[in-house]
Amino acid sequence: MNESATVIRQAAAVAEKPLRNSMLRHARYVVSENPVTGIAFALFALIALCALIGPYVVPHDPLASDTAAALKPPSLAHWFGTDQLGRDIFSRVIVATRLDFFIALSSVALVFAAGGLAGVAAGYFGGWTDRLVSRTADTIMAFPLFVLAMGIVAALGNTVTNIVIATAIINFPLYARVARAEANVRREAGFVQAARLSGNGEFRILLTQILPNIMPIMMVQISLTMGYAILNAAGLSFIGLGVRPPTPEWGIMVAEGAGNIISGEWWIALFPGVALMLAVFCFNLLGDGLRDLVDPQRRT
Amino acid sequence: MLKGLTQPDKGKGLPLLDVKNLTVEFRTRRGIVRAVEHINLTIERGETVGIVGESGSGKSVTSYAVMRILDPAGRVTGGSVSFSGFDLRAASESDMREMRGREMSMIFQSPRLALNPIRKVGKQIEDVLLQHAQVDTGVVSEKAVEMLELVRIARPRERYHAYPFELSGGMCQRIVIALALACKPQLLIADEPTTGLDVTTQKAVMDLVVELTRERGMSTILITHDLGLAATYCSRVAVMEKGKVVELAGSEVIFRKPAHAYTRKLMRATPRPGISLRDLLPENQTAKAKSPSPTRKTRTQMPLLVVDGLVKEYPRQGQGASFAKLFSRNKPVPESEVFRAVDGIGFSIARGESVGLVGESGCGKSTTSMMVMRLIDKSAGSIVFDGQDIGEIPARQFATLPLRKCIQMVFQDPTDSLNPRFTAARAIADSLLRLGDIPHGQVRTRCEELARQVGLPVELLDRFPHQLSGGQKARVGIARAIALRPELIILDEPTAALDVSVQAVVLNLLQDLKDSLGMSYLFVSHDLNVVRLLCDRVIVMRAGKIVEEGSTKRVLVKPQADYTRELLAAIPHPPL
Numbered sequence: 001m002n003e004s005a006t007v008i009r010q011a012a013a014v015a016e017k018p019l020r021n022s023m024l025r026h027a028r029y030v031v032s033e034n035p036v037t038g039i040a041f042a043l044f045a046l047i048a049l050c051a052l053i054g055p056y057v058v059p060h061d062p063l064a065s066d067t068a069a070a071l072k073p074p075s076l077a078h079w080f081g082t083d084q085l086g087r088d089i090f091s092r093v094i095v096a097t098r099l100d101f102f103i104a105l106s107s108v109a110l111v112f113a114a115g116g117l118a119g120v121a122a123g124y125f126g127g128w129t130d131r132l133v134s135r136t137a138d139t140i141m142a143f144p145l146f147v148l149a150m151g152i153v154a155a156l157g158n159t160v161t162n163i164v165i166a167t168a169i170i171n172f173p174l175y176a177r178v179a180r181a182e183a184n185v186r187r188e189a190g191f192v193q194a195a196r197l198s199g200n201g202e203f204r205i206l207l208t209q210i211l212p213n214i215m216p217i218m219m220v221q222i223s224l225t226m227g228y229a230i231l232n233a234a235g236l237s238f239i240g241l242g243v244r245p246p247t248p249e250w251g252i253m254v255a256e257g258a259g260n261i262i263s264g265e266w267w268i269a270l271f272p273g274v275a276l277m278l279a280v281f282c283f284n285l286l287g288d289g290l291r292d293l294v295d296p297q298r299r300t
Numbered sequence: 301m302l303k304g305l306t307q308p309d310k311g312k313g314l315p316l317l318d319v320k321n322l323t324v325e326f327r328t329r330r331g332i333v334r335a336v337e338h339i340n341l342t343i344e345r346g347e348t349v350g351i352v353g354e355s356g357s358g359k360s361v362t363s364y365a366v367m368r369i370l371d372p373a374g375r376v377t378g379g380s381v382s383f384s385g386f387d388l389r390a391a392s393e394s395d396m397r398e399m400r401g402r403e404m405s406m407i408f409q410s411p412r413l414a415l416n417p418i419r420k421v422g423k424q425i426e427d428v429l430l431q432h433a434q435v436d437t438g439v440v441s442e443k444a445v446e447m448l449e450l451v452r453i454a455r456p457r458e459r460y461h462a463y464p465f466e467l468s469g470g471m472c473q474r475i476v477i478a479l480a481l482a483c484k485p486q487l488l489i490a491d492e493p494t495t496g497l498d499v500t501t502q503k504a505v506m507d508l509v510v511e512l513t514r515e516r517g518m519s520t521i522l523i524t525h526d527l528g529l530a531a532t533y534c535s536r537v538a539v540m541e542k543g544k545v546v547e548l549a550g551s552e553v554i555f556r557k558p559a560h561a562y563t564r565k566l567m568r569a570t571p572r573p574g575i576s577l578r579d580l581l582p583e584n585q586t587a588k589a590k591s592p593s594p595t596r597k598t599r600t601q602m603p604l605l606v607v608d609g610l611v612k613e614y615p616r617q618g619q620g621a622s623f624a625k626l627f628s629r630n631k632p633v634p635e636s637e638v639f640r641a642v643d644g645i646g647f648s649i650a651r652g653e654s655v656g657l658v659g660e661s662g663c664g665k666s667t668t669s670m671m672v673m674r675l676i677d678k679s680a681g682s683i684v685f686d687g688q689d690i691g692e693i694p695a696r697q698f699a700t701l702p703l704r705k706c707i708q709m710v711f712q713d714p715t716d717s718l719n720p721r722f723t724a725a726r727a728i729a730d731s732l733l734r735l736g737d738i739p740h741g742q743v744r745t746r747c748e749e750l751a752r753q754v755g756l757p758v759e760l761l762d763r764f765p766h767q768l769s770g771g772q773k774a775r776v777g778i779a780r781a782i783a784l785r786p787e788l789i790i791l792d793e794p795t796a797a798l799d800v801s802v803q804a805v806v807l808n809l810l811q812d813l814k815d816s817l818g819m820s821y822l823f824v825s826h827d828l829n830v831v832r833l834l835c836d837r838v839i840v841m842r843a844g845k846i847v848e849e850g851s852t853k854r855v856l857v858k859p860q861a862d863y864t865r866e867l868l869a870a871i872p873h874p875p876l
Contacts, residue, residue: 190717191727193675194780196699197709198731212721 030292037289043282050097060088062095062248071265081267083256085246089267092248093275099249100279103160104229107167108222115172116218119179124187124206133180137173145170149232153241163242167229178221182214220291227283234276250276314385316519317343317366317404317487321379324358324365328373335361335374337543343487348510348520350530350551352566353540354799355770359523362540363489367406368396383487402432404487405480407509409495411472415464421475422448422460428482447478451508469661470501474508481512488513491523498660498826503870506533525799527570531555532872539563569804571829573856577811580804580833602687603648604788604820605672610681610691612642612667641667643844644681649788654814654821656835656852658828658867664844669790669824673709674698686787705735708786712793714773718765724751724776725761731783750779754809771802775809782813790822795830807834828867832856840864 031038055062060078066086074081080089122133140148152166186192186209195205237243237251245252250272257268324336336358343349351359364370366381368388381388383403391399400406408414416424425444429435435443441460448456451474464472473493480488490509494502510533513520524530530537531551539547539554539562547560558564569580615638642664649655659665670676672683674695683691690703698704708731711717718727728747732738738746748758756775765773774794781789791810795803811834814821825831831838831852838855840848840863848861859865 190711190713191719191722194709194711194717194727194777195719195730196675197673197704197707198780199700199704199734200730201700202696209719213719 027293030289034289034292036285037292040282040285040289043278044286047097047101047279047282050094051101052098054094054097058088058091058094060091062087062092063246064088071260071268073265074267080271081265083253083268084260087246089253089271092253093250093272096248096250096253096272097275097279099160099243099247100230100233100276103164103167103233104226107164107171107229107233108226110164111168111171111175111225112218112222114168115175116179118172119176120183120206120210120214122176123180123183124210125202126184126187130180133176137176140169141173146232146235149236150239150241153236158241158244160242163233163236166236167232170232171225171229174225175218175221178217179214182217183210186210186213216290220287223283223290224287226286227280230276230279230283314382315342316345316347316384317341317521318382319362319366319379320381322362322365322376322381323378324361324370324374325377326371326374335543336365338379339540339543339545341538341545341548343519343521345486345519346514346517347536348513348522348534350522350524350534350537351540352524352527352530352537354525354566354801356542357540358543359540360491361543363406363491363521363523367400367404367489369400398432401428401480401485402434402483403485404489405483405485407473407476407480407488407490407493409492411469411476412464414476415472417464420461420463421467422462424475425478425482428479432483434483443482447482448475450481450512451475451478453478468501469497470505473497473501473505477505477509477512481516481518484516485518487519487521489521489523492525493522494529495525499828499870500660500866502529503872506872509533526872527554527566527800528572528872539566565801569800571800571803571807571827571833573829573832575833577808577833581808604651604653604686605649605822606646606682606684607648607668607672608646608682608684609644610642610646610668610671610683611640611644611679612664612671612676613638613640613679615639640844642671645841645844645846646681647839647846647849649820649822651787651820652814652818653837654823654835656823656825656831656838657841658825658831658838659841660826660867663841665824665841666792668841669709669792669822672822673707673790674704702735705731705784706787707790708781708784708788709790709792710777710781710794713797714770714777715765715797717777718773720765723762723764724756724768724772727765727776728761728780728783731780735784746783747779750783751775753782753813754779755805770798771805774798774802774806778806778809778813782817782819785817786819788820788822790824792824793826796825796827803830810834828856828871840867 031041064087066082068086069078069082070084070086072078072082072086078088078090080093083089083092118133118136122130149166149170152169153162156162156165183206192205192209195209200208233242234249234251234254237249238255240255243249243252245256253272254269254276257265257270257272260266260268319339319341322336322339322341323334326333326335339358339362341349341351341362351362353359361370361374364374365376366388368391370376376389383399388396388399415421419427422441422444425447426440429440429443430437445456445460448459453459453471453474459467459471464475467475477493488509493509494505497505506529509520512518522530522534527537531554534551536549537551537554538545539560541562547554547558547563549559554563555567558567565582568582571580645664645668647655657665657668667676671678671691674683674690674693677695678691681691682689685703685707688703690698693701693703718724722730725744725747728750729743732743732746733740736743736746747761751758751761754775756772756779760768760772765776768776777794794810795806798806807830810821813819821834823831823835835852837850838848838852839846840855840861842863848855848859848864850860855864856868859868
């Protein structure tokens, strides 16, 4: 008995090893096929690093103002220059990463859980569940999404939490629809029927059979909406909703610098804008790369 | 442009298609794979040649290489292809475009995918005619209707305006044939033209192809996995294995005196009349397989399953009807708006018996099996299993009842019926964990025992479905079905997606398991040759009703219903 157990474990280890290797090899293959994916992953690592340790390593206090050094162009002391109050823009851009990243991540996590589950249930059960979820999604889609987000933040109150909630709500239709479509085509798949024959109840089938199979597609969706969520959060701050000054945040910083572009101080708006663009760009590319990674068609 | 072909005399004396030493390679991640190696093949004018082989043998790749429609990863690396003296490998792409459709054309496996779903079929035929400037725009629609008539489509003028989804599978394949023949090509390549069609439709389609090509003096290449089909319709047959032609001979010679070992193996594995299940296996393996136990259990006991007056109805117009009902005041749905998929059938299965349920697609055999399986609810009638009317239990509740253990199923498509994210062991263990009465610690041991029972190497248990071959996946499906020691197993075309040699092994395995475990089988199939091998009794269904029922021998040798006779006649009869 004991012996056979060891044999099994050894067999399992043998089976496991090439599997992990093949995943690594596959990742390397995808990156070599499309180097842009590699760039996206590197950029993502950089953003994550800034979000994690940014506040501890920046050269200046992002909130400390120094009116003597106000509106200085980029120099060795201030890499990205300084703003109207003499704050170091480089430090502010780096420190802002954490807040923007946090808003995007938590809103995407929220909508992934809510929209994904609602969509899967709608696609699998059909009937009233489907009608309820689909019509809710349609209703949200009927509004101009950014205006809807503005309205939600204005109504709920001007806080970061409410930005997260508003961003989650406007992304709901995207998740619900993708999850619904994916669950719907698998509803009558052979392995779902087989699971019924094995004595699984409907909810169990939903959780153990359907959900794991639509995960890869949802992961791609997450990456694609991350960029959108960052843009949305920055957009709301830009028009003065959500995050309030003097908190460093890319949207506010662009808004603060916008007036100074005409008078020649281009660096105040440019650098946070570039950071924003790179972040959105990175997540969109990451989505393409993830799709290549999880697409079974690509693994021949 | 097309110099060789514009002078009709130049090609005289040469074979229509001459393939010499053709080699095709595919660039994949694991290096270069040779799909086709040094193939030689000549097609004379007016000749029909079959290319036969199992999946992956390179038979389709050969035809794609001839048509120059290979996947970007594939490349012809050697040899020559000439079409009445015209070098196809050296031809420019614009010349090839001219050639395809006008000089040589192709029929694909799934007719529905080959047709544009949002364009009227008549218009699609016109497109081909106009593309190759065969007719004037004024008379093109007349010509299209003529083509529809030619492929025996009833009421061609009406069908001209039909969309592909409005036509049956056989009808769509006729349209594809009309498209292929519209410009009077000299060579027709038919790539599995009848896979997925019913036997009677298969016969009609093949007869039509043969007749039309003979009338026009065309040559045909028939690519198929079915040796019987090729031998029936072709004058010569090339047998391919792993990218090589292993045998090329007249179809009678192939059938009477197959020279190559692989041809013999294929021949043996093809189910045909007058042969037993054990004969399908390769010669050296027959000794190992037990002969079926001659002593069958006495059938005096109560039957295991009794189905009586079973009906399944579907509303003819889905959601729209119920919506219309809301607005039209109190008009109930008239009787005719209900479609009866299964129309009052009754049969019984004894313990240890295997019963075949045969019929063409849409006859209600799958619906019947799903109702017996308790995956869908019946409309009327009773399903009595072991003295208990299980038809009364709603399908959603049945899944978690202990009775679920007693009725299991083997699915048609081994790939589709395995969760891609579960290992083989997890797939087999699922039912043991949910309904089994063994402690969790012993599940793995039981899985291994089951794997040995179905002949699946134990070390494959930790693999995922995409790492297993078709035959291995079929074994996992069977192991899962027998895991709970059920009394009745429904086999829903369990071998339809498998190559013949794998089918032979799986059928024998099913027979062995039945003998050793004493289960009953309800075998759902459209293939009478397979049913003949495995079943004691046969039920023939048509349009939701049973047209004939009786012992396999009686029904297949002396059929009483006209429909059964028609089905039997439609099976390809190779010249034996």
